[in-house]
Amino acid sequence: MSSGTRISAGTWSALPVIIFLLVGFAAPLAAIIGFSFMPPRTFGFGGRPTFENYVTIFDSTTYISLVWSLGLAAATVIILVVICYPVAYGLVRVFGKWSTLITLLFVIPLFVSENVRLYGWLLFFIKNGVLLGSLKSLFGLDLESILFTKGIVLFGMVYVYIPFMLFPMTLGISMVPNETREAALDLGATRWQVFKEVELPLSLPGLMIGSLLTFVLAVGAIAEAKVLGGQQVIPIAHDIEIAFTYSQNWPLGAALSVLLMLIVGVLVLLALRRFDLDRFLGRR
Amino acid sequence: MQTRAVRIRHALIVVWTIAMVIFVYLPSLSITLASLTSSRYFIFPITKWGLDWWHKTLDSIQIHQILETSVIIAAVVTVISIILAFFGALAFARYDWKGRSWFQKVILLPIFFPQSVLGLALLLWFNAIGLQLSWQTAVFAHLVWIVPVVTLVISIQVYSFDPALEEAAFDLGASRLQVMREVTIPVLMPGIFSGGLFAFLLSWGNFPLSLFTTGADTTVPEYLYAKMVAGYTPGVPVLGTISTVGAVVILIGGYLVMLALNRRRRADAG
Numbered sequence: 001m002s003s004g005t006r007i008s009a010g011t012w013s014a015l016p017v018i019i020f021l022l023v024g025f026a027a028p029l030a031a032i033i034g035f036s037f038m039p040p041r042t043f044g045f046g047g048r049p050t051f052e053n054y055v056t057i058f059d060s061t062t063y064i065s066l067v068w069s070l071g072l073a074a075a076t077v078i079i080l081v082v083i084c085y086p087v088a089y090g091l092v093r094v095f096g097k098w099s100t101l102i103t104l105l106f107v108i109p110l111f112v113s114e115n116v117r118l119y120g121w122l123l124f125f126i127k128n129g130v131l132l133g134s135l136k137s138l139f140g141l142d143l144e145s146i147l148f149t150k151g152i153v154l155f156g157m158v159y160v161y162i163p164f165m166l167f168p169m170t171l172g173i174s175m176v177p178n179e180t181r182e183a184a185l186d187l188g189a190t191r192w193q194v195f196k197e198v199e200l201p202l203s204l205p206g207l208m209i210g211s212l213l214t215f216v217l218a219v220g221a222i223a224e225a226k227v228l229g230g231q232q233v234i235p236i237a238h239d240i241e242i243a244f245t246y247s248q249n250w251p252l253g254a255a256l257s258v259l260l261m262l263i264v265g266v267l268v269l270l271a272l273r274r275f276d277l278d279r280f281l282g283r284r
Numbered sequence: 285m286q287t288r289a290v291r292i293r294h295a296l297i298v299v300w301t302i303a304m305v306i307f308v309y310l311p312s313l314s315i316t317l318a319s320l321t322s323s324r325y326f327i328f329p330i331t332k333w334g335l336d337w338w339h340k341t342l343d344s345i346q347i348h349q350i351l352e353t354s355v356i357i358a359a360v361v362t363v364i365s366i367i368l369a370f371f372g373a374l375a376f377a378r379y380d381w382k383g384r385s386w387f388q389k390v391i392l393l394p395i396f397f398p399q400s401v402l403g404l405a406l407l408l409w410f411n412a413i414g415l416q417l418s419w420q421t422a423v424f425a426h427l428v429w430i431v432p433v434v435t436l437v438i439s440i441q442v443y444s445f446d447p448a449l450e451e452a453a454f455d456l457g458a459s460r461l462q463v464m465r466e467v468t469i470p471v472l473m474p475g476i477f478s479g480g481l482f483a484f485l486l487s488w489g490n491f492p493l494s495l496f497t498t499g500a501d502t503t504v505p506e507y508l509y510a511k512m513v514a515g516y517t518p519g520v521p522v523l524g525t526i527s528t529v530g531a532v533v534i535l536i537g538g539y540l541v542m543l544a545l546n547r548r549r550r551a552d553a554g
Contacts, residue, residue, distance in 0.1 A: 009379050020368060028402070032409075045412060222400055237398065
């Protein structure tokens with residue numbers, strides 16, 4: 001064994017995953033970046049590099065899709081923070097031995113394809129479906145369906161991403177020591193003060209991770225708009241898919257993907273830079 | 285009174301959580317109801333109940349093939365991801381090594397990434413290196429996302445693992461392989477098991493990665509999507525219900541196995 005080149009057990013263990021991610025993650029990303037500089041409507045790496053695809057994006061109305069995707073994702077995150085917080089708080093502080101079961105109930109939907117669940121909402125909201133059919137037969141009400149609107153797309157996104165917000169948030173809240181809360185209460189802090197000064201700042205890492213994860217996944221969302229939205233909103237991922245399928249313009253699709261990757265990548269790298277994962281995951 | 289306020293707040297939290305659980309399961313309920321009607325179109329309240337569409341769907345050879353493809357992909361993904369993620373988790377949480385904090389962040393990147401874009405990037409990559417798309421390329425695509433998730437799941441178990449156990453075994457003269465087999469793997473078994481469960485189920489339900497990488501093979505979520513886009517087909521609610529119930533059964537089965545494993549371990553220890 002030559003001096004200084006001894007490989008530690010940690011490096012050996014990490015090696016298979018690192019090699020796998022180089023081949024399965026880094027290389028495909030490099031491929032898509034490379035492809036975004038190929039001439040439009042070509043299908044190989046043989047062409048002369050060009051910026052044409054990027055120019056096309058900013059000349060066309062595609063940026064509208066990008067704005068929609070970013071806006072819907074931001075709205076999804078805000079709504080999820082509000083509706084998930086009570087549940088996450090309950091999982092840590094209120095439900096006691098029921099927490100495992102309730103967690104399990106929120107995990108199960110993760111394993112059912114989002115298409116299937118969104119299709120369930122379609123059957124729920126559609127005319128003569130579960131909701132409107134019931135209203136009609138019970139009360140004689142004949143209402144219009146709220147399907148195929150922009151609002152229902154946001155509704156679908158909020159629904160699909162619940163677990164991605166809930167679980168990091170729960171981890172975050174469980175990082176707040178109970179003694180600290182009680183000490184604050186004993187010292188005469190009001191409930192609101194405890195929340196603002198103790199619980200919120202200490203559980204912030206979980207909130208941040210949840211928001212980041214939800215935002216990143218929601219920016220790439222496509223099924224909600226397709227299954228529920230009836231083309232009322234065209235998200236950026238849909239534009240990308242169209243470029244790769246119907247219009248057979250792979251380089252344009254690649255350029256759109258690179259734009260999306262840039263936004264997501266900057267956000268993730270900024271957020272993860274200062275994050276202590278040992279502290280976050282290591283607590284039990 | 286403080287306690288009364290606390291009680292009211294807790295009651296509100298319970299009510300809200302119950303509402304959220306109902307919210308989460310409403311679509312599954314709608315799909316199940318739709319699968320139990322005999323008519324060509326879904327009209328609620330259901331007037332013609334029946335299992336006709338269940339019989340038709342379960343008799344279809346095409347559906348059998350699709351279910352088989354999904355199960356094979358999920359099974360292969362599970363095996364490979366457990367092996368990779370087991371070592372990945374040791375590097376993540378057990379060993380102190382130079383690149384560790386860097387490694388911890390890099391492995392998160394595929395999770396924090398829009399899956400549809402990842403699927404397309406993989407499609408381009410397979411195309412560039414001349415790979416024919418099939419269920420095998422889909423396995424590879426699923427792994428890119430699932431290996432990091434399983435690594436995190438196993439890591440949480442590794443954090444609670446006492447390295448002194450391994451050291452004691454080394455002191456008693458055990459080889460590296462023996463320590464792995466007799467100490468490390470048994471202690472981490474619950475984490476490995478839940479990691480495997482996650483791997484199988486996440487692969488089973490995945491759509492965005494499969495869409496671009498399966499080639500001529502079709503998985504259940506892909507088939508359902510194609511049918512949904514084409515308009516109402518009564519087979520969709522049936523297969524949707526099967527895929528939901530399948531996930532629940534596997535999860536509960538896994539949970540029971542885990543309880544049994546824990547009990548045996550406690551019996552061994554005591």
